[in-house]
């Protein structure tokens with residue numbers, strides 16, 4: 001039972017099988033409903049909670065588009081209470097979580113989150129911390145966190161990923177989702193396109209660091225991704241089937257993370273860029289309209305350029321002239337401080353010992369890269385589409401594709417390209433470029449493409 005690519009996410013609930021990769025893959029979500037009008041089935045999904053206290057979490061927008069309907073559907077057979085956030089742009093921080101802790105009635109049996117990114121993240125974390133299950137009624141196909149098991153939260157001003165729990169059920173009503181603001185639909189596409197470079201980075205980590213890899217999961221994610229790519233044009237029309245393909249792909253990649261026990265199939269250097277941009281704006285105290293997925297969409301084009309550059313590198317020349325040997329620590333530190341501001345010193349402390357400044361070690365790394373260069377080139381050629389193709393798909397959907405549109409100026413963009421990978425310790429195209437002593441050159445090269 002390995003080819004799952006024909007299966008809808010609804011049919012994947014309860015999966016548990018031994019894969020050819022040697023791992024056991026399982027899906028621990030009991031119920032996934034995707035389709036037009038599925039919200040009316042909510043009472044059936046929650047049958048075992050009849051008569052009990054349920055607590056709806058929404059914000060003013062999501063309450064209007066779906067929360068109210070859920071409340072009506074459950075009113076007779078459940079003891080329903082709710083909390084509706086008034087903020088337009090809710091931040092998943094201590095205040096939002098504290099509010100829910102205060103508002104949730106005693107003896108609540110189930111949390112019903114109605115929303116997308118932030119509402120889902122705080123409800124999931126609340127559910128995990130107080131041990132009450134939660135279901136998510138999705139309102140926009142904007143990110144792949146519905147089927148996730150972690151919550152990214154902003155604590156003490158820093159965005160950090162916390163362990164949490166799976167939802168008991170995911171309800172994705174296409175009628176509701178297709179009416180979400182257009183930039184949210186485009187964000188969903190961006191998050192999905194990011195899987196191209198995420199999978200490529202996973203390959204690179206497998207080749208160079210012997211990191212675990214699953215071909216079956218890769219196939220599954222890719223087949224879902226390609227369907228969305230082909231349908232990109234009809235996002236602007238809010239086409240039912242297209243919206244369904246996107247939410248299917250988003251839920252699927254969430255499941256894939258759970259199945260392999262790591263975010264590798266869903267997140268790579270394009271996500272590092274996205275997180276870096278989010279932190280830059282947060283530090284500046286600026287609110288931006290663009291969501292995680294919009295950032296990722298921009299990021300995947302940028303990383304596709306990085307892969308193209310890698311593919312054209314003369315590796316023997318770099319090896320011979322030893323230009324990769326010296327990495328300037330002071331310059332590395334300074335750049336991080338300039339990009340991340342007050343958070344810079346935390347990032348330096350987190351990452352410094354994992355960066356290879358030692359020339360002997362850099363030589364050993366280089367030899368490993370050299371020995372595997374043909375396999376790496378194959379990843380560049382086979383796994384990552386041409387950057388123009390990625391950008392074209394985003395354009396077809398009317399989505400933003402340039403870091404300029406995000407509001408980054410030229411110099412900050414160049415610096416952030418160099419510093420983005422340092423918020424995590426995982427190997428990918430940017431780290432490989434740094435090992436080759438080429439990260440600065442590529443940064444300037446790509447900056448000139450977007451900013452000339």
Ligand SMILES: [Zn+2]
Pocket residue numbers: 019020021022023025214215216217
């Ligand atoms: Zn596998």
Ligand SMILES: [Zn+2]
Pocket residue numbers: 143144191267271292293296
């Ligand atoms: Zn994402």
